[in-house]
Amino acid sequence: MQxxxxxxxxxxxxxxxxxxxxxxxxxxxxxxxxxxxxxTTRTSVSFESDLEQDELVINGVPxxxxxxxxxRCLDMLREHAGVKDFARVNTSNDFPTGAGLASSASGxxxxxxxxxxxxxxxxxxxxxxxxxxxxxxxxxxxxxAGIVLLEKTSGLTGTRCHSVAIPxxxxxxxxxxxxxxxxxxxxxxxxxxxxxxxxxxxxGWVDTHPADLEAGLGFVRQxxxxxxxxxxxxSCLKMHAVAMSSMPPLVYWSGATLACMQRIRExxxxxxxxxxxxxxxxxxxxxxxxxxxxxxxxxLAEVPGVIDVLDCYLGNGAWVES
Ligand code: DP6
Numbered sequence: 001m002q003x004x005x006x007x008x009x010x011x012x013x014x015x016x017x018x019x020x021x022x023x024x025x026x027x028x029x030x031x032x033x034x035x036x037x038x039x040t041t042r043t044s045v046s047f048e049s050d051l052e053q054d055e056l057v058i059n060g061v062p063x064x065x066x067x068x069x070x071x072r073c074l075d076m077l078r079e080h081a082g083v084k085d086f087a088r089v090n091t092s093n094d095f096p097t098g099a100g101l102a103s104s105a106s107g108x109x110x111x112x113x114x115x116x117x118x119x120x121x122x123x124x125x126x127x128x129x130x131x132x133x134x135x136x137x138x139x140x141x142x143x144x145a146g147i148v149l150l151e152k153t154s155g156l157t158g159t160r161c162h163s164v165a166i167p168x169x170x171x172x173x174x175x176x177x178x179x180x181x182x183x184x185x186x187x188x189x190x191x192x193x194x195x196x197x198x199x200x201x202x203x204g205w206v207d208t209h210p211a212d213l214e215a216g217l218g219f220v221r222q223x224x225x226x227x228x229x230x231x232x233x234x235s236c237l238k239m240h241a242v243a244m245s246s247m248p249p250l251v252y253w254s255g256a257t258l259a260c261m262q263r264i265r266e267x268x269x270x271x272x273x274x275x276x277x278x279x280x281x282x283x284x285x286x287x288x289x290x291x292x293x294x295x296x297x298x299x300l301a302e303v304p305g306v307i308d309v310l311d312c313y314l315g316n317g318a319w320v321e322s
Pocket of ligand 1: 012016025104105135136137138139188190279280
């Protein structure tokens with residue numbers, strides 16, 4: 001009862017920020033994301049009868065902090081399979097962990113994919129999406145390829161997640177400017193709850209979000225890069241405005257983050273098809289057309305404070321390796 005699966009992280013263009021239900025990570029709003037080929041989490045899960053509890057090792061180091069969430073996901077899969085054995089989980093990322101590069105999304109996507117394979121269960125996509133969501137609200141998106149919609153529904157689980165364009169349909173690229181390798185001070189979970197409770201901008205965010213999501217989806221369907229650029233930067237900055245207006249204020253950016261944003265805006269003004277998006281961390285993701293990658297990469301590498309630049313492309317949903 002052993003399997004290994006891999007998954008890419010993802011980055012949202014129309015962001016998720018805020019939970020309607022914390023226990024099940026039911027988001028207050030839907031989201032539209034890109035699955036980031038080029039960055040990978042690889043996870044092995046082995047169910048063993050002699051273990052007294054689940055064990056989790058992340059990048060070679062035992063991690064007790066994340067264990068209870070991992071166990072919650074594994075419990076749901078164990079129940080599905082009618083199995084009681086605990087599991088050894090070994091996961092590693094080929095990119096910085098916990099620093100705003102969505103390692104929790106790829107982590108939980110790879111976890112549920114590997115565990116379901118190890119247990120030999122035939123599980124509906126919607127159920128696996130839901131179990132990944134229990135781990136992290138953005139994790140279901142990493143189970144799917146290319147450009148992915150996570151929408152709110154009135155169904156049992158409250159969300160539905162699916163690919164709206166596979167990588168070949170519209171092969172966008174993403175150049176990631178890494179400005180720090182430090183794990184962030186305030187987690188997304190903590191930040192979102194603080195924003196929900198304390199930001200006067202939170203209600204406006206939730207009320208205006210469906211129109212942003214609908215617009216973003218429409219621009220993807222029309223392959224309208226310029227319009228997608230505008231609505232994506234709008235959603236990103238609105239999310240950060242909500243975070244910044246929380247109490248205590250949440251500022252996820254560094255000086256280098258802002259310098260990258262300015263550089264990307266200059267490039268776009270000069271005719272380069274590129275726009276930025278930033279999650280709950282200081283890294284900047286520059287979404288661009290494939291022909292602009294080398295120009296964008298070079299420009300971001302020259303920004304003071306940028307310590308690494310990673311080229312990504314649209315990737316597949318999580319897959320079983322063995
Ligand atoms: C800023 O999915 O990491 O990246 O549900 O608490 O695990 P939890 O949070 P997480 O939050 C992602 C927030 C974001 C925006 C986004 O990816 O949509």
